[in-house]
Amino acid sequence: MANFLKYEQDGPIVTLTMNDPENRNPLTGNSAVDEFIDAINRIEADKSVRVVIVTGSGAAFSAGGNMKDMQKYQNPDLAVMPIRTEYKEGIQRLTLAMYNLEVPTIAAVNGYAIGAGCDLTCMCDIRVASESARFAESFIKVGLIPGDGGAWLLPRVVGMSKAAEMAFTGEMLDAQAALACGLVSRVVPDDQLMGEARKLADRIAANPGPTLRLTKRLLREGQVTRLDSLLELSAAYQALAHATPEHTEAVNAFLEKRKPNFG
Template identity: 50%
Template sequence: MSEPFLREERRGAVTLLTMDGPEDRNALSSAGQCSEFVDACRRINADREVKAVILTGRDPAFCSGGNIKHMRSLEGFMAGPVEDVAEGYRATLQQMARALHGLEVPLIAAVNGPAIGAGLDIACMCDIRIASDSARFAEAFVRLGLISGIGGAWFLPRAVGASRAAELSFTARVFDADEALKYGLVSEVLPADELMPRAISLAEEIAQHPATALRFCKRLLRMAEMADLGSTLDATAALQAVAHQTHEHHAAVERFLQARSR
């Protein structure tokens, strides 16, 4: 039995997911890899004790995108006639994209190295992105005569804006972590040895808050990407009414008042 691609480690209320295929720079090359993401997201969503997730790659890369050798030999996602390839994308990579985007808890990308093609798109599926100063990025698909099959045309503009996403998609150029910070793609750039400690610290800072409120907050942020203000406000009222009734809310209010009275 082959080793898992996605390593999962629990640290209290934080789950660490590590793409572990360093020999291929964590490239995506099989339906099994996509299933591992889908299964992990399903487990996390069902576990009310998980409050934050970190996604990273085993050095030397975050994720180098698709497997170029498979592209040349037309195997894996690229195998078969046109209709089979389209259905293959829908059943594998796109299910992975739906699962990551649908994760109910805050998701932090700790971009430790190159995030190229689908690797960049995966980073864009996360809520927060921080990067090592050795990270490199590219929406590299047109260079290979392709487009993003995992949803980059939807995710990238939401991360960097429409004009910048168009430039990066049309040029397919590689850009570094400092440029990513300037574009708003990442919120912090750190030395390589400080990346994971910072990611863990950030996740733990998030995880100190009530689980229900975190999940509701993320749900509303996701809805706001697509819904108008009226629909967002309606959903906010409904979720807030539920939040007001939770034990977590009552306990948090008591802690706040007790701390203020000292």
């Protein structure tokens, strides 16, 4: 469908809402990937954006893959290589773009986050869940593997043992179980989800935008690089941070005992 993704900006905070509730906000078989990529490019280019909230409309955050669309793969004459290409040029583009987005991201999980929907939450930096939220790394239930990078993402969020349990059983976690294993950082009543996500976004957005982007990049690099390499990168980033007007404003505000104004 057209306009799968609703883009709303309020000052330094952008909210991206997946808006196909009748189909539980699937990420394949529609324009979802292209619209996410367009939104991410827009956010990266807009230096006023400091935080992004990702959520879904209706009863689901995202049901992941579109099962009706997957029926096309049941054709015995269908070649394997085009399917591989479709994944690389489809859902995997979303994985890389969302994970590498420099702006901090919050997944406000309002309902079912299944398969690629669960993995989409793991592409974000922080996950806040409503009491109705449910999570499942459920690919195994339909005879598939996590084709969107979930085997890399999920263990970095919940640890290898819990990720293996989720991937091998495909079983669903309720919000409290997700909280217990660290998949989410907090659970709130359904009607308070977006308010709590916005409060958290406001606390993040109160900080200087350039430094937020540099800090997120360091956190990402820290997951895949050696300590000495990260220290070298940190020194370079710190030099950049010292040169920003936001740093000057922060130092002056501290010395003058006032609240900084980062614009």
